[in-house]
Amino acid sequence: MVIDCTDPEPLARFWAAALGYQLEPPPDGFSSWDAYRRDLGVPEEELGQGADCIVDPGGRGPRIWFQVVPERKAVKNRLHLDIGVSGGREVALHTRRQRVDTEASRLAELGAVRVAVLYTEGLDHYAVAMKDPEGNEFDIN
Structure with missing residues (x-):
């Protein structure tokens, strides 16, 4: 599941607390998501967003990614x-x-x-x- 946003980490933290989820840890061998993304070749200007995914610690619910988009929310959601x-x-x-x-x-x-x-x-x-x-x-x- 993907939720568009302008600032992913605060929104990820909110929804983790709301849903009983946790911030998704970075992949094994990496100290942070930035370190992982840097290893993949993501440009420096696209790093520094912090935690942007949450997961159900029980593994039952969907993984939720908070995707940065340039525009702010303008109309009512079609899904909530x-x-x-x-x-x-x-x-x-x-x-x-x-x-x-x-x-x-x-x-x-x-x-x-x-x-x-x-x-x-x-x-x-x-x-x-x-x-x-x-x-x-x-x-x-």
């Missing part, structure tokens, strides 16, 4: 991630709501911005729409 923390419909709505709000607060402390609460009275659904530090939309449900 949902972070499921509520426990599903088997859990009482008030408990799900508390779990979602707790996670939204944690991610806000890491740099995310709350956009909206997704709740309609009478429906058995509660979520919070948010944006990551570079403005990419995601939901917590």
Whole structure:
């Protein structure tokens, strides 16, 4: 999975914390990703971006690469991630709501911005729409 961005390491660190991932370590024999890329012949002016990939430590989820692009985000994402923390419909709505709000607060402390609460009275659904530090939309449900 690839997420376009302007500054990969802070975004990689945010999403690693949000998803329970870790920064991908450089390949064996290299002290850093820059050392590895330098060995591949990548020009010096393209180095220095820091960590730009995260991986699921359990090996179940996809590897996510944060690719540097020159333009800033301008329109709504056509694809976004949902972070499921509520426990599903088997859990009482008030408990799900508390779990979602707790996670939204944690991610806000890491740099995310709350956009909206997704709740309609009478429906058995509660979520919070948010944006990551570079403005990419995601939901917590």
